Amino acid sequence: MNDDLRERIEREAEKHALINAVKHESDADVGAIMGPLMGENPEFREHGDEIPGIAGGVIAEINGLSHEERRERLGEIAPEELNELDSEDDEEEEILPDLPRADEYDQIRMRVAPNPNGPWHLGHARMPAVIGTYKELYDGWFCVRFDDTDPETKRPDLDAYDEILDAIEYLGFEPDETYLASDRVETYYEHARELIEAGGAYTCSCSGEEFSNLKNSGEACPHRDKDVETTREEFEAMVDGEYDSGEMVLRVKTDIEHKNPALRDFVAFRMVDTPHPREEASEYRCWPMLDFQSGIDDHLLGITHIIRGIDLQDSAKRQQFVYDYFGWEYPEVIHWGHVQIDAYDVKMSTSTIKELIDDGELDGWDDPRAPTLASVSRRGIRGDAITDAMVELGTSTSNVDLAMSSVYANNRDLVDDEADRYFFVREGTEVALTGDGPDEATPQRHPDHEDRGTREIPVGDAVVVEPEDLPDPEERVWLKGLGCVRYTRDAFQFTGDDIDAVREEGVDVIHWAPADESVPVRMRTPEGDVEGAAEPEFAETDADEVVQFERIGFARVDRHDDEESVAYYAHP
Known part of the structure; x- marks a missing residue:
């Protein structure tokens, strides 16, 4: 790669990183800018392996700037982009395109049609987020229809029905109606019979390989011209369960010479020997x-x-x-690309996640390492934060990237105001305290809400701090809420300095916990569990409460046990 090309990549990466950071008021992310970077500069694609490394260096510099410094820099290099961000209306009407021919319908009616073969991963959230938003925009209607007519390959999980409905509620929506396709099998049979009478379907006993060879060569199946009466009788025998799996199917007559072989005489019904897990549907063997x-x-x-x-x-x-x-009018269709989500090592696949759980590599669907809605919910991320991020992706036919940083930025806006602050020290180092210092620290519960009062943290003879916060010998640090200390002879000695040591002399401010009266905490994170100590009042928080561990990030309180408290890390 020559120097001119590298400079162009750096310039474009800087622009897109600044746009991303300013738009979401958070740090930029390589994954989030790769799509627009490559989309606007297709000539970069042949260097795709090198670009993340180049962009990463640029992003590191941008993430060291304040929000105002990022805005100022974006105004210098791409003022039109900054103006566009400033003029954007955040309402969903501006993000989602109008539905085609919407004004020709008395009511917009849409459906979320999940296969209930397991709880939802994050990618599943896009459909209800967008459809639920369209319902609100058009004062429309939407249903959840569980497409559970495959008892074998994508076998339904009986718990997943309610788990999926709970997930939709978590995202902020309630369906107008809920249907189970496995309750409607007789309806499908009736329409199959009508199709047979219209000459639009025939029963076929060819093996899959035999029919595939015929289909691919554009030759008609020998059963295609079978009379309606025979087809009707054989279909009724399918309904009665008289055939084994693979022995007989019902095919829809299409165009055997269609240019797309996948559309030639496709299967409408097949035999399945495995009973459906729902008792109400367990007797059916002929499935659509x-x-x-x-x-x-x-x-x-x-x-x-x-x-x-x-x-x-x-x-x-x-x-x-x-x-x-049948002489019906087909609904309007919007096709969109797949959503890809960064920040996870685990593949976003129901079967993969289920396998990892079965093998004991994940604790369950709400393991913080799992890219699932159950996981982010337990981490204290609100459904609105996910819905807003999904809606912002629009309905492009291209594959789109969702940076979890945008979800985190949305959630931060939702929880910051109500989240009280606490000190939590990870893998702490104990340091003795000497000198004439206060017996108690009283930091504020929330810096923007003085009316919430202060926390009371007893000091004692020693504190624990994070190892990387331990200063060099004879250097000073400011124990937040307590005062200035100097690290000397393996102890912290109070110096008596006032806050000007921080404001004018650049003394670092660090958090801490009392060594004797701290609360043992295990914080579960997407990277693994972290153990440490929190200030005593953390033990008084309620389960499900979202707090901010100062200098670490937001976390959801999970529970308080006799041995330890457990929190789930949300995001910075």
Whole structure:
């Protein structure tokens, strides 16, 4: 890479990092700027392996600036970008595009259609966040429809139904109706019968390999021209469970010479030997495929707009064949790209997370290392913070990156005002105290709310501090809320200096905890558990309360046991 190209990358990285930092009023993040950086500069893509390293150096400098310094720098190098940020309206109407043909419908009706094969990971939050927001914008309607008609490959988890509804409530929404596809099997049978009578479907006993060879060569299945009566009889035998898995399917007649082989005579129903885990549906053996089931339901429920992944474009085309047979109008469809989330080592996949839990590598779905809604909720991150971040991604057909820093910035705005401050020392080093110092420290509970009063922290003969805060011999530090000390002969000696030592002489301010009366705390973080000591009053906090550990970050109080208190780290 030549010097000119490197300079261009540095300039563009600086611009996008400043935009990211100013917009979210937080530190910039390499992952968050890579998408727009590459999108605006496609010529950079061949150097994709080198760019994160170059951008990282630039971002480190930007993250050392204050918010006002970042704004000033952005105004120097890209004033139009700063003006755009200043003029942006944060209302969702500005972020989400208008729904197509929205004014042609009496009511906007949408659906969230999860497969309940496990609790939700973070990526799942995008659909209810956007659909729930559209409902609010258009005074519309949305339902949750559990597409649970695959008892084998994506076997439903009986607990997941309620867990998913709880997740949607956590994100800030309540569906107008809830449906289970496994309760509606008879409805799908009735429509299959109508389709057979219309000549739009046939039963097929070809093996998967046989049909695939025929399909790929554009040749009709030998069962395609079977008469309606035979198809009807064989379908009823499927419904009665007279065939084994793989022995018989019902296919929708499409165009056997269609340019896309995936659309040629697709399967509408198949036999499944594994009973459904729901007792109410356990007797069924003939199950609809998702494209058939979902297509029928979307029409019967009056869905006007569908949002689905761009990788599912063929679903709309398959369903259109069924709609044409019935003379129905297909809903408006918005296809979007996948959302990718940084900050996690664990793959964002239900099956992967489940496997890690089963193997004991994660404690459960709410393990702080898991990229799940249960996890971030237990960490004290509010659903609104996730919803707002997801809505900000819009509905682009391109894959989009969600930086957890934007979620953290949103949550910080929500919790900062109410979160009382406490001292928590990680893996502390005990240091004796000498000299004529106060017996008690009284730092404020919240710097912006004097009316909340102060905390009372007994001092004693020693304190614990974080190892990296221990100064060099004969250097001073300011124990926050207590006073100035000098580190001499392995002890802290009170100096009697006033606050000017900090303001004018640059003495570092550090947090601490009393050695004798501190509270043992285990803080669970995405990087692993951290043990330490907190000031005594932390033991009086309530479970679910969000606090700020000074100089560390926000955390949710989980519980207080006899041996220790447990908190879950949220973010800086």
